Amino acid sequence: xxxxxxxxxxxxxxxxxxxxxxxxxxxxxxxxxxxxxxxxxxxxxxxxxxxxxxxxxxxxxxxxxxxxxxxxxxxxxxxxxxxxxxxxxxxxxxxxxxxxxxxxxxxxxxxxxxxxxxxxxxxxxxxxxxxxxxxxxxxxxxxxxxxxxxxxxxxxxxxxxxxxxxxxxxxxxxxxxxxxxxxxxxxxxxxxxxxxxxxxxxxxxxxxxxx
Numbered sequence: 001x002x003x004x005x006x007x008x009x010x011x012x013x014x015x016x017x018x019x020x021x022x023x024x025x026x027x028x029x030x031x032x033x034x035x036x037x038x039x040x041x042x043x044x045x046x047x048x049x050x051x052x053x054x055x056x057x058x059x060x061x062x063x064x065x066x067x068x069x070x071x072x073x074x075x076x077x078x079x080x081x082x083x084x085x086x087x088x089x090x091x092x093x094x095x096x097x098x099x100x101x102x103x104x105x106x107x108x109x110x111x112x113x114x115x116x117x118x119x120x121x122x123x124x125x126x127x128x129x130x131x132x133x134x135x136x137x138x139x140x141x142x143x144x145x146x147x148x149x150x151x152x153x154x155x156x157x158x159x160x161x162x163x164x165x166x167x168x169x170x171x172x173x174x175x176x177x178x179x180x181x182x183x184x185x186x187x188x189x190x191x192x193x194x195x196x197x198x199x200x201x202x203x204x205x206x207x208x209x210x211x
Contacts, residue, residue, distance in 0.1 A: 015110070015112055015156065018112055018116070018152065018156060019111075019112040019115070022112065022115040022116055022120055023115070025120060025123075026095070026115070026119060026120065026123065029088075029091040029092075029095070029123050029126070030091070030092070030095065032087075032088045032091065033088045033089065033091050033092035033095075035088070036085075036086070036088045036089055036092075038089070042085060042089065045081065045084070045085075045203065046081060046089070046092075046093050046096075048077075049077035049078060049080065049081050049093060050077070050093065050096055050097055050100060052077045053074050053075070053076075053077040053078055053097055053100075054074075054097070054100050054101075054104065056071050056072055056073055056074035056076075056077075057069070057071055057074040057101060057104060057105075058104065059071070059072065060072075060074075062179075063105075064175070064179055068117075068150065068175075068176070068179050069105075069179070069183075070179055070182050070183050070186075071183060071186075072186060073186055073187050073190045074183075075122075075125055075142070075143065075146070075183070075184075075187050076187055076190055076191060078090065078093050078094050078097055078122060078125040078126070079125050079128045079138070079139055079142055079187070079191065080194075080196075080199070081093045082094075082125060082126045082127070082128040082129035082132075082138075082142065083128055083129060083132045083135065083138065083196055083200060084132075084199070084200050084203040084204065085129070085203070086129045086132070087126045087127060087128070087129030087130050088126070088129070089126070089129070090125060090126025090127070090128060090129045090142075091123045091126035092126075093126070094119075094122035094123040094124065094125045094126050095119050095122065095123045097122045098118040098119035098120070098121070098122035098123065099118070099119065101118055101122065102114065102118040102119075109157050109158075110157055112156075112157075113153050113156070113157040116149045116150070116152050116153035116156075116157075117149070117150060117153045120149045121145075121146040121147075121149035121150055122146065124142060124145030124146045124148070124149055125142040125143075125145070125146060126142070127141050127142045127145045128141065128142035132196075132200065135191055135192070135194075135196045136188060136191065136192060139184075139187060139188055139191045140184075140188065143180065143183075143184035143187060143188070144184075146180065147176060147177070147180040147184075150172075150176040150180065151172050151173065151176050151177075153172075154168070154171065154172025154173075154175060154176050155168045155169050155172045156168075158171070158172065158175075159171065159172070
């Protein structure tokens, strides 16, 4: 009976459901990443990608009052890792970058909000690895995955910032949609100009030598 009461309380509380979903996604992604064998070259590239993404994050174009920022392609290094080594390594790199972003610019309203504004959206960039041969599609899916995470956080935790008469859904769509559209547009433009296949071949060649 006590277990059933606890489950009912969780079901009635949307924040609890969101928390469970968020934690489940993180656990599944990290378990997938754990199965991947990382050689020294791959680890080094992940480190360089994290450093580059962090530097690009610091030199941002615009910073939103409630968190989030427009940068000159800070997502690109994470997306490239996913293209080069697959989604699992992309998830891991995104998770680490999410933690770095949290340290560099923490904006905390609620523990669940932290999940959906930091580790999860950047882990979503690993989705690009499922479309490594279609760079624009892969980058778009990855960026859209990040948007979904921020959108959920905006609706649930930032709805109170919405102007009078505006729904939290519309507010989150406008705020997160605008900054992700600009940030994502910059990333798509840069990725479109990059020779992904050549860079991937070089990365894979280096990993083969390291093995």
